[in-house]
Amino acid sequence: MDTTARISSEHGLPGHLVDFVAALRRHGVSVGPGETIDAARVLGALDLIHREHVREGLAAALLRRSGQRQAFDTLFELYFPAALGAGSGEVEVPRVDDAEGGPVDVDALRDILADLLRDGDTAALAELARAVVDALGRSGAAGTGIQGAGGRPSWSAYQALRMLSPETLLARILADLQDATGDDTAFSDEVLRREIRARIAAFRAMITDEVRRRTAEIRGRQEVAKSAVPKQIEQVEFLSAYAEQLAQLRRTVYPLARRLASRLAVRRKHAKRGTLDMRRTLRRSMSTGGVPMRPAYRTRRPGRPELVILCDVSGSVAGFSHFTLLLVQALREQFSKVRVFAFVERADEVTHLFDPGAELSGVMQRVLREADLVAFDGHSDYGGSFGSFAEHWGDAVTSKSSLLVLGDARTNYRDPNLAVLKRLVAQARHAHWLNPEPRRQWGSGDSAALRYADVLPMHECRTAAQLTAVVEALLPV
Amino acid sequence: MGRVSAPQSPLFGSVADVAERLSGVGYLASTAVATTVFLADRLGKPLLVEGPAGVGKTELAKAVAAATGSGLVRLQCYEGIDEARALYEWNHAKQLLRITAGQGKESWDETRDDVFSEEFLLPRPLLTAIRRNEPTVLLVDEMDKADVEVEGLLLEVLSDFQVTVPEMGTIIASRRPFALLTSNSTRELSEALKRRCLFLHLDFPDADLERRIVLSRVPELAESLVDALVRTVRVLRGLDLRKSPSVAETIDWGRTLLALGLDTLDDEAVRATLGVVLKHQSDAVKAAAELRLN
Numbered sequence: 086m087d088t089t090a091r092i093s094s095e096h097g098l099p100g101h102l103v104d105f106v107a108a109l110r111r112h113g114v115s116v117g118p119g120e121t122i123d124a125a126r127v128l129g130a131l132d133l134i135h136r137e138h139v140r141e142g143l144a145a146a147l148l149r150r151s152g153q154r155q156a157f158d159t160l161f162e163l164y165f166p167a168a169l170g171a172g173s174g175e176v177e178v179p180r181v182d183d184a185e186g187g188p189v190d191v192d193a194l195r196d197i198l199a200d201l202l203r204d205g206d207t208a209a210l211a212e213l214a215r216a217v218v219d220a221l222g223r224s225g226a227a228g229t230g231i232q233g234a235g236g237r238p239s240w241s242a243y244q245a246l247r248m249l250s251p252e253t254l255l256a257r258i259l260a261d262l263q264d265a266t267g268d269d270t271a272f273s274d275e276v277l278r279r280e281i282r283a284r285i286a287a288f289r290a291m292i293t294d295e296v297r298r299r300t301a302e303i304r305g306r307q308e309v310a311k312s313a314v315p316k317q318i319e320q321v322e323f324l325s326a327y328a329e330q331l332a333q334l335r336r337t338v339y340p341l342a343r344r345l346a347s348r349l350a351v352r353r354k355h356a357k358r359g360t361l362d363m364r365r366t367l368r369r370s371m372s373t374g375g376v377p378m379r380p381a382y383r384t385r386r387p388g389r390p391e392l393v394i395l396c397d398v399s400g401s402v403a404g405f406s407h408f409t410l411l412l413v414q415a416l417r418e419q420f421s422k423v424r425v426f427a428f429v430e431r432a433d434e435v436t437h438l439f440d441p442g443a444e445l446s447g448v449m450q451r452v453l454r455e456a457d458l459v460a461f462d463g464h465s466d467y468g469g470s471f472g473s474f475a476e477h478w479g480d481a482v483t484s485k486s487s488l489l490v491l492g493d494a495r496t497n498y499r500d501p502n503l504a505v506l507k508r509l510v511a512q513a514r515h516a517h518w519l520n521p522e523p524r525r526q527w528g529s530g531d532s533a534a535l536r537y538a539d540v541l542p543m544h545e546c547r548t549a550a551q552l553t554a555v556v557e558a559l560l561p562v
Numbered sequence: 563m564g565r566v567s568a569p570q571s572p573l574f575g576s577v578a579d580v581a582e583r584l585s586g587v588g589y590l591a592s593t594a595v596a597t598t599v600f601l602a603d604r605l606g607k608p609l610l611v612e613g614p615a616g617v618g619k620t621e622l623a624k625a626v627a628a629a630t631g632s633g634l635v636r637l638q639c640y641e642g643i644d645e646a647r648a649l650y651e652w653n654h655a656k657q658l659l660r661i662t663a664g665q666g667k668e669s670w671d672e673t674r675d676d677v678f679s680e681e682f683l684l685p686r687p688l689l690t691a692i693r694r695n696e697p698t699v700l701l702v703d704e705m706d707k708a709d710v711e712v713e714g715l716l717l718e719v720l721s722d723f724q725v726t727v728p729e730m731g732t733i734i735a736s737r738r739p740f741a742l743l744t745s746n747s748t749r750e751l752s753e754a755l756k757r758r759c760l761f762l763h764l765d766f767p768d769a770d771l772e773r774r775i776v777l778s779r780v781p782e783l784a785e786s787l788v789d790a791l792v793r794t795v796r797v798l799r800g801l802d803l804r805k806s807p808s809v810a811e812t813i814d815w816g817r818t819l820l821a822l823g824l825d826t827l828d829d830e831a832v833r834a835t836l837g838v839v840l841k842h843q844s845d846a847v848k849a850a851a852e853l854r855l856n
Binding site for chain 1: 576577593594597598600601602604605607609612613709710747748749750753756757760761762763765793794796797800802804828829832852853854855
């Protein structure tokens with residue numbers, strides 16, 4: 086089937102737009118029919134020759150939050166591709182012995198890539214990415230065993246990137262640039278290095294996009310979109326997130342905390358008027374002959390509890406614990422005092438690492454390095470940790486403090502030590518457990534979640550969105 | 563969807579026209595900005611601009627006003643702003659004077675009809691923007707600072723460009739203003755409000771655009787220095803900082819270097835002036851460590 090016929094919609098442009106909107110909805114961007122009509126009006130008002138105008142115009146009509154942009158862009162690339170097939174680029178991919186359609190000459194190609202990366206020529210890089218993916222998919226590369234499978238071209242970002250390995254060009258480009266500029270202080274070095282790294286990352290993304298586009302032409306857009314479109318960051322599950330997503334998540338902590346704080350301020354304002362204070366009202370009525378002219382209200386004391394956090398920092402839940410600690414830290418003003426205890430096999434206080442103004446991006450590594458958490462094998466032991474916590478810092482939990490336990494309650498089949506936890510919970514004013522595991526897995530295998538849940542309320546916090554909702558509900562008015 | 567855009571000639575002819583005329587008044591617009599401004603004008607919808615502080619959200623409204631020769635009506639939102647500050651208010655003192663002056667000479671009906679007329683109405687920004695006959699840009703600044711109730715107030719104004727005063731009836735815009743709302747997203751605006759607007763997330767500009775912006779704002783700077791400046795700021799944005807430097811900081815940095823008479827951005831210059839771009843002490847410490855400034 087012809088490519089154009091395969092990817093075109095039977096209802097023309099409006100049909101195509103509706104398909105696109107449907108794809109957005111499938112990926113969690115809620116777009117109403119009103120917005121779709123707006124999008125159609127946008128397409129009517131714009132000159133469709135300019136692809137970037139169409140992209141920005143549709144984004145303006147369809148999106149409502151900045152977090153949705155990534156999913157939008159990926160889908161836009163699939164539904165409004167910049168080119169069909171190989172496109173009509175000017176860039177020639179070098180071949181071995183200059184044979185037309187022969188295997189790709191990898192070394193020569195890397196030379197070209199290095200030059201383009203050095204100059205930071207984005208447009209040329211994009212064209213190169215397109216040509217490289219096309220050439221590799223069709224004819225393979227020399228000496229790498231990658232062969233375009235005769236009849237059917239195959240596109241693979243992994244193969245293309247492994248062959249080009251743009252990262253290894255870094256040192257070479259850096260040396261080139263240093264020769265050109267002549268200054269080589271540590272600072273200018275570092276700035277250059279980071280700049281080139283960003284360019285390389287952008288090039289990697291171009292290759293991935295290109296492969297996605299070509300694959301979509303063969304296998305259909307929906308198929309590709311299913312795996313390619315990134316989840317919105319608040320919907321990413323803590324336990325399955327990879328490093329980059331966690332880093333991205335941590336960047337959202339401050340805006341999140343600010344939003345939470347302002348929502349709390351509104352709640353406080355609305356709850357300001359307390360109940361009638363009978364005693365003081367009667368007292369006041371004395372001066373008016375016993376007629377209660379001016380009622381007195383009970384003033385609310387701002388509740389600023391002390392917070393005691395007990396968090397599991399073992400490998401599996403470290404990402405979740407880190408994010409939650411950052412969030413609590415950002416909300417510090419809501420508490421009179423925060424004490425943080427980390428545990429794996431036993432507990433240790435790490436409050437000093439979370440001092441105001443402390444550098445928090447590498448804090449988890451410091452916790453693991455500096456605190457005394459491991460006794461034997463480094464697997465989490467909830468029972469032992471609660472025991473050691475109660476023994477050494479049991480007095481940290483008072484009738485003024487709220488106790489927050491973070492962890493997945495997977496005890497590795499050791500004693501959950503419910504008795505100690507019960508005692509701690511009884512000492513505290515409030516106690517809550519935040520669990521990053523889905524509720525249906527609680528109690529399965531070595532999870533003692535259900536047994537702990539009998540002792541204190543346990544909340545499911547799989548994603549940042551869920552965590553925010555829980556924290557908001559728990560914060561005092 | 564009941565609203566039909568009033569027959570009114572659009573302010574801009576094309577996306578390129580937007581970019582050109584905005585740059586004519588000193589606002590260099592990215593493709594995203596030019597496209598959405600063009601669409602907001604064409605489709606007659608308000609434009610909701612969100613983004614970090616210092617990327618030129620308020621500036622955009624001023625630039626649109628200057629480029630089209632419109633008057634700028636600004637509603638600055640703050641916590642506790644209400645109808646009387648945003649929409650209109652009756653001038654009570656004047657009404658009382660009028661009643662006392664007319665005492666004994668006219669009937670109740672006449673007095674009542676008279677004190678609730680134009681003369682005693684104090685228009686606030688929203689009503690002012692609706693009633694103006696000249697081209698108008700209505701800027702609702704920092705929408706997220708206002709309470710949720712104010713959003714409800716804006717709905718009528720923004721979707722139908724009309725204001726209802728119970729005593730007088732509905733005032734419909736004779737000329738639809740170009741409405742622009744800004745938000746720092748300290749809270750989520752309501753869906754109802756967002757649905758009525760086109761949405762623009764204004765982010766840091768790309769390197770080339772930022773270079774041109776700095777050059778146009780601080781023309782005395784040498785081009786090579788601006789280049790180094792912009793590159794350094796972009797690297798800083800790549801770090802995991804509490805507050806990433808925005809365009810306003812880049813411009814400030816340029817001015818600082820100019821004032822200090824520095825003409826290259828070497829280690830010492832950066833070390834001495836890093837405080838201009840990074841406003842948190844922890845950020846400055848971190849950047850210095852990561853960029854090996856020590």
